[in-house]
Amino acid sequence: MLRALLKLGKWTFLVVLIFLVSLLAIRAWDSQRGAPLATWQTYVPHELTAAQIDATDWPGYLAAEQRVFDEVRRQVTEKLKPSERVLTNRYYEGAPMYPGHFVHDWNRSYVLEPAGKPVGAVVLIHGLTDAPYSLRNIAELYRARGFVAIGLRVPGHGTVPAALTKAQWPDWMAATRLAMREARRRVGPQAPIHMVGYSNGGALAVKYTMDAIEQHDLPMPTRLVLLSPMIGVTRFARFAGLAGLPAVLPAFAKAAWLDLLPEYNPFKYNSFPVNAARQTYLLTDVVRRQLQRLARDHRLSALPPMLTFQSVVDDTVSAPAVTRTLYAQLPDNGSEIVLFDVNRNRRFDSLLSESSRQALQNLLPPAPRLYRTTVVTNAAENDSHTVARITEPRQVQVMVTPLSILYPDDIFSLSHIALPFPPNDPLYGTKPDPSENFGIHLGTQAPRGERGALVLDLDAVLRISSNPFYPYVHERIDGVIPSSTAGQTPSPTAAR
Numbered sequence: 333m334l335r336a337l338l339k340l341g342k343w344t345f346l347v348v349l350i351f352l353v354s355l356l357a358i359r360a361w362d363s364q365r366g367a368p369l370a371t372w373q374t375y376v377p378h379e380l381t382a383a384q385i386d387a388t389d390w391p392g393y394l395a396a397e398q399r400v401f402d403e404v405r406r407q408v409t410e411k412l413k414p415s416e417r418v419l420t421n422r423y424y425e426g427a428p429m430y431p432g433h434f435v436h437d438w439n440r441s442y443v444l445e446p447a448g449k450p451v452g453a454v455v456l457i458h459g460l461t462d463a464p465y466s467l468r469n470i471a472e473l474y475r476a477r478g479f480v481a482i483g484l485r486v487p488g489h490g491t492v493p494a495a496l497t498k499a500q501w502p503d504w505m506a507a508t509r510l511a512m513r514e515a516r517r518r519v520g521p522q523a524p525i526h527m528v529g530y531s532n533g534g535a536l537a538v539k540y541t542m543d544a545i546e547q548h549d550l551p552m553p554t555r556l557v558l559l560s561p562m563i564g565v566t567r568f569a570r571f572a573g574l575a576g577l578p579a580v581l582p583a584f585a586k587a588a589w590l591d592l593l594p595e596y597n598p599f600k601y602n603s604f605p606v607n608a609a610r611q612t613y614l615l616t617d618v619v620r621r622q623l624q625r626l627a628r629d630h631r632l633s634a635l636p637p638m639l640t641f642q643s644v645v646d647d648t649v650s651a652p653a654v655t656r657t658l659y660a661q662l663p664d665n666g667s668e669i670v671l672f673d674v675n676r677n678r679r680f681d682s683l684l685s686e687s688s689r690q691a692l693q694n695l696l697p698p699a700p701r702l703y704r705t706t707v708v709t710n711a712a713e714n715d716s717h718t719v720a721r722i723t724e725p726r727q728v729q730v731m732v733t734p735l736s737i738l739y740p741d742d743i744f745s746l747s748h749i750a751l752p753f754p755p756n757d758p759l760y761g762t763k764p765d766p767s768e769n770f771g772i773h774l775g776t777q778a779p780r781g782e783r784g785a786l787v788l789d790l791d792a793v794l795r796i797s798s799n800p801f802y803p804y805v806h807e808r809i810d811g812v813i814p815s816s817t818a819g820q821t822p823s824p825t826a827a828r
Contacts, residue, residue, distance in 0.1 A: 367592075368586075369586060369589075369592070370416060371407070371408050371411060371412065371413075371416070371423075371492075372408050372423055372492040372493060372494060372595060372603075373492075373493055373494050373589070373592065373603055374494055375404075375407045375408055375492060375494055376492075376494050376495055376497060376498050377400045377403045377404055377407075377491050377492065377495055378399075378400065378403065379396070379400060379487045379488060379495065379499075379503065380393070380396050380487065380503070381503060381506075382500070382502040382503045382505070382506035383506075384396075385487075385503065385506035385507055385509075385510055386506050386509065386510070388510070389510075389513075389514070390510065390511075390513075390514040390517075393441070393507070393510055394441060397440060397441060397485060400491055401439075401440070401491065404423075404491045404492055405432075408423050408492055409423050409424070409425060409432075412424060420594055420596045421594070421595060421596070422595050422596060422597065422598050423492075423595065427771065428769075428771030428772065429596060429597070429598040429770060429771030429772050430598070430771070431598045431599070434598070434770065438463055438464055438465035438468060438599055439463040439464070439465070439485065439489075439490030439491070439598075439599060440464065440485055440490060441464060441482075441483060441484055441485040442464060442468075442471075442481075442482075442483040443480065443481070443482050443483070444471050444472065444474075444475040444480070444481040444483070445475070445480055446475050446476075446477075446478045446479060446480060448478065450478060450479060450480040450518060450519050450523070451477075451478040451479065451519075451523060451524075451814065452474075452478065452479045452480075452519055452523045452524040452525065452526070452813075452814060453479055453480045453481075453482065453515035453516070453518055453519045453523065453524075453525045453526075454471070454474040454479050454480075454481050454482065454515070454525070454526040454527070454528060455482045455484060455508070455511045455512055455515050455525070455526070455527050455528070455537075455553075456470060456471050456481060456482065456483045456484065456527075456528045456529075456530075456533075457484050457486065457508060457511075457527070457528070457529045457530070457532075457533030457534075457536050457537055458483075458484075458485075458486060458489065458530055458531075458532075458533050459530045459531025459532045459533050459534075459560075459562070460489075460496075460531060460532035460562070460608060460612060461489070461493075461496070461600055461601040461604060461608065462489060462530070462531070462532075462599070462600050463485065463489055463490040463599040463600060464483035464484065464485050464490070465599035465600075465759070466530055466599070466600075466752050466753075467483060467528055467530055467533075467752055468483065469752065469753070469754060469757070469802075469806075470528055470557075470752065470809060471483050471528075473806060473809060473810060473813075474526070474528075474813060477810070477813045477814075477815075479526070479813065480515070480518050480519065482511050482514060482515055482518075484507055484508065484510075484511040485507075486504050486507055486508075486532075486533070486536070487499060487503045487504060487507055488503070488504075489601075490599075492601075493595065493601040493602075493603040493604070493605065494605075496601070496604075496605050496607060496608040496611075497588055497605045497606075497607050497608075498607065499607065499608070499611060500611060501611045501612075501614055501615040501618075504532075504536055504611075504615075505536060505539060505540065505543075508536045508537070508539075508540045509540065509543075509550065512525065512527075512540065512550065512551050512553070513551065515551065516551040524554040524555070524814055525551060525552075525553050525554055526553060526554065526555045526556070526557060526813070527540070527541070527553040527555075527556050527557070528556075528557045528558075528559075529556065529557070529558050529559070529561060530558075530559045530560060530561075530751075530752050531559070531560050531561065531562050531648065531649065531748065531749075532562045532612060532615070534558040534559065534560065534561025534562055534563070534640075535561060535562040535563060535612075535615050535616055535619055536615070537553075537556050537558065537561075538556065538558070538561065538563070538619055538658065539615070539618065539619050539622065540553075541553055541556060541635060541636065542619075542622050542623065542626060542635075545626060545631055545632075545634045545635070546626075546631075552634075552636065553636055554636050555636050555637055555638070555639070555812060556636060556637075556638040556639070557638075557639050557640075557809055557812070558638060558639070558640040558641070559640075559641045559642075559751045559752050559805075560641070560642060560643065560646060560648070560649060560748045560749075560751050561640060561642070561649070561654060561658070562612060562615075562616060562648075562649045563616060563619060563620075563649070563650070563653040563654050563657050563658045564616055564620070564649065564650035564652070564653025564654075564657055565609075565612050565613055565616050565649055565650060566650065587606075588605055588606050588607070589603060589604065589605050589606065590604045590605065590606055590609060591603055591604040593789050594789075596772060597759075597772070597774065598759070598770050598771060598772075599759065599770070602789060616653075619657075620653075620657055623657065623658065623661050624661075626661075627661045632661055632662065632663055633663045633665070635662065635663065635665060636665070637665050637666040637667045637668075637812075638658075638662065638667040638668075639667070639668050639670070639808065639809070639812055640654060640658075640659075640667075640668070640669045640670065641669075641670045641672070641751050641805055641808075642654050642669060642670070642671055642672070642751075643671075643672045643745060643746040643747060643748065643750070643751065644671050644672065644673055644674060644691040644692045644695055644745075645674060645688050645691050645745045645746075645747075646747070646748045647747070647748060647795075648748035648749070649748060651691070651695060652694065652695055654669065654695075655669065655695050655696060655697070656697075659701075659703055660697070662702060662703055663702065664702040664703075664725055664726070666704075667702075667703040667704070668703055668704035668705070668706060669703060669704075669705055669706070670706045670707075670708065670805075670808065671692065671695065671696075671705070671706070671707045671708070672708050672709075672745075672746045672751075672801060673691075673692050673707055673708060673709035673710070674688055674689065674691065674692075674744060674745040675710065675739045675740075675743060675744050675745060676709065676710040676712075676713050676714070676715075677710070677714055677716065677739065677741060677744075678713065678714040679741070680744045683744065684744060688745065692707065692709075699723050699727065699728040700725070700726045700727055700728055701723070701725065701726075702725055702726065703725055704722065704723070704724055704725055705722070705723045706720050706721070706722050706723075707720070707721040708720055708721075708735065708801055708804065709721060710739055711734065716738045716739050716740075716741060717734070717735075717738060717739075718734075718735045718737055718738065718739050718801075719732050719733060719734050719735060720732070720733045720735055720804075735801075735804060737800065737801055737803065737804060738800075739800070740800050743796055743800060745796070746796060746799060746800075746801070747795050747796045747797070749795065749797055750795075750796045750797055750798055750799045751799050751802075751805065752799070752805075753775075753797060753798040753799055753802065754798060754799065754802040754803070754806075755775075755798050755799070755800055755802065757775065757798050758770055758773070759772070759773070759774055759775070760774055760775045760797040760798045761773075761775045761776075761797075761798045762775050762776060762798055762800075763776075764776060774793070774797055775797045775798050777793045778793070
């Protein structure tokens with residue numbers, strides 16, 4: 333019997349091995365399609381490590397950041413091939429979206445000072461492949477309320493996509509700790525500090541806050557504001573590292589990438605390396621385990637209140653993880669989640685998948701819950717008017733509040749990337765503000781023609797990139813900022 337089991341195990345191992353080798357061979361072959369890697373997909377700038385970030389201060393971090401951007405200019409911009417010097421390449425100095433030509437390069441860390449003495453501080457952490465640009469509108473809101481706003485450039489971002497082939501999530505956490513130290517230094521020991529995290533930045537903010545429970549030398553934020561937080565990712569991300577294995581051989585270097593696309597967005601990478609997916613899985617797994625451990629130890633009562641905004645359909649992160657992994661563990665501390673439903677206009681009935689139509693029902697556990705729930709949705713079927721359906725903590729009844737915002741007839745849902753951007757955002761908005769020009773208006777592109785004729789990634793173009801409900805998001809965030817008697821009128825933009 334034992335011999336038969338050993339023989340079966342041997343054959344099972346061989347079958348699995350052959351299957352895996354075949355998959356890797358297919359992956360290696362598939363990665364060879366398309367153009368060769370460009371300089372911005374091969375050159376990795378020299379960022380500070382986690383240990384170096386922990387040992388420096390904010391001016392030191394900014395000085396290192398400047399050296400990284402100088403590297404990119406010398407090693408990428410000044411070494412472009414003639415075929416790469418095109419008007420749709422953000423790394424070409426002659427392109428309209430070249431960040432070096434803008435009044436302010438929002439790829440870099442910044443500090444926005446209020447007009448008077450700061451009454452508090454806010455640390456804003458952008459998402460994966462993004463840049464500090466993503467949260468600048470919210471930073472301006474805080475500054476107008478008397479807060480000093482610290483917009484952090486997370487290591488590996490804002491420069492070249494190749495930087496994410498080597499980035500490690502502990503480096504991102506070290507930068508988060510640094511920004512929080514700087515926030516505390518600027519406003520003193522008693523003033524409130526908020527953290528605003530978008531996507532991957534949401535995971536970093538939650539992880540930092542749990543670390544502050546366990547490490548008393550870390551400044552504890554008084555509130556978290558999360559937009560599309562990356563609390564969970566797809567199962568594929570767990571095994572993303574396997575997709576990059578053929579890249580250990582130089583001939584198959586392209587296997588280290590899940591997407592290789594033109595770089596025409598001045599403040600976000602379009603190309604996406606395997607390592608970025610791997611790091612997000614590792615980070616979210618650590619967050620999940622730490623939440624479970626602190627819950628078992630009855631220590632989550634120390635968490636500050638959270639205000640989270642989430643689309644019920646999200647193709648980047650796991651929306652259910654926000655409620656099931658994070659909010660299910662929160663104490664009754666005044667936290668709230670705001671969910672944006674799909675458009676219930678009948679014109680989309682036959683186009684929306686069943687999972688999209690049922691997304692809201694699948695996200696929330698039955699009431700009563702320990703947190704406030706707000707669902708922004710149509711007032712009725714086939715009605716573009718919208719309402720906020722509010723359920724208070726420990727209650728089951730739903731209060732309905734009419735909103736002044738219509739659900740646009742040409743938008744069937746929000747998206748992961750839309751939430752932080754107003755409709756008049758000059759880059760992502762559907763009605764961009766003409767007072768700023770970043771060389772391209774990604775929110776207004778609706779091209780029609782043959783596949784492959786444009787350099788644009790049509791999947792990204794068709795994805796809504798601004799939030800028609802942003803005025804409501806602005807109002808709700810404004811409502812949780814402590815009132816200030818100073819700094820009601822913001823000073824001109826100051827970046828440091």
